[in-house]
Amino acid sequence: MENEELNRQLRKYMEEQNNRPVPDFEGYSPYEMERIFYFPFEDGCPIQLKRLSESDYKKIPLLNQVKFIADLIKNSGEIKLTKKGFLPTKIVKEIYNQGFLKDARLEHFGYKLYKETDSPTIYLSRILLEISGLTKKRHGKLTLTKKADKLLSDDEALLKLIFTTFGKRFNWGYFDGYNDENIGRLGFAFSLILIHKYGETKRPSSFYAKKYFKAFPMLLKNVVPDYGSIERYSSRCYSIRTFDRFMDYFGIIIIEQKDLLADSYIVKSELFDKLIEVLPHQSQ
Known part of the structure; x- marks a missing residue:
């Protein structure tokens, strides 16, 4: 006792x-x-x-850039990547021109947008799609997964996935020294x-x-x-x-x-x- x-x-x-x-x-x-x-x-x-209104989800730059890239893949069925495994220049420029996220180097310091890695936010978006399990690369092509098919129409679930993946799985030192x-x-x-x-x-x-x-x-x-x-x-x-x-x-x-x-x-x-x-x- x-x-x-x-x-x-x-x-x-x-x-x-x-x-x-x-x-x-x-x-x-x-x-x-x-x-x-x-x-x-x-x-x-x-x-x-918390759950947002439809209009408020449209105010989240990274979420909407991720969705735009996913829609490009969905509409074309697949995107053929460059030999180094990146998005082609034409698509990179199309994404950037939507204005979701601007880059100070490109806007104010004379840098040119030639490839995916010239825009860290586009590079980030593509990485998040991949490590979130929403896209897969095979034979040099980028396609959506079945998981993406379910989530792309659900802003609440998609945002939570992207937000937590960014916080818990992405290497925050990737773009700095x-x-x-x-x-x-x-x-x-x-x-x-x-x-x-x-x-x-x-x-x-x-x-x-x-x-x-x-x-x-x-x-x-x-x-x-x-x-x-x-x-x-x-x-x-x-x-x-x-x-x-x-x-x-x-x-x-x-x-x-x-x-x-x-x-x-x-x-x-x-x-x-x-x-x-x-x-x-x-x-x-």
Whole structure:
């Protein structure tokens, strides 16, 4: 009986520790942070994706670019890829000219659009279609899967798939030279919670970076900066990946940047609260 009582008290203590609110986690418990970190948008997670109206889905740039590419494949039955496995130039230009996502290098710095990799967002869209299981490559041709046939007419399910695939499976360091691929991607749902909580007011990106690394300090351990301090280097990496190349692509924030070398300023868009639901800490 003594052992049973001891085990009961130990379990109670562990449950209390796992369910206590932690200031560095913005008041969430270790248990809740586990759900946020590993199981975003799933049952038991404080953050969820809400269903939007048809008109609001049309305001999500990356979703609509992915759908446009999928429709091109569907309408033609297949797309013959280049010898290196990329979309042909004619199709790349057709996608870019839709204006879903513009590239600053192409718009303002004289770069030309010759191939898929000249537009990181088109390259990203094609990768997301592939790793989401919506397309397959075979014998140099790109076709849709049966999974795509079911999802392309369901904006809610398609967005959740693309959103979670981007957050959990895509390598966020793919398009930059930073030496740690985990910054930003790991705990990406926590960044959404930060925007939910603080995004009504325009704040510098470094404000969010500090809170992110306060919650996940282990991500700084392997950082070897190419310039400046570890904190500044990591903050810049986090900002570019989280805001410029994730949230902005989904239309849920507005970015203001006066100087390329200075902090950008972030405020949530009208779409954010329509799409993102965040529940407060729940005592178990």
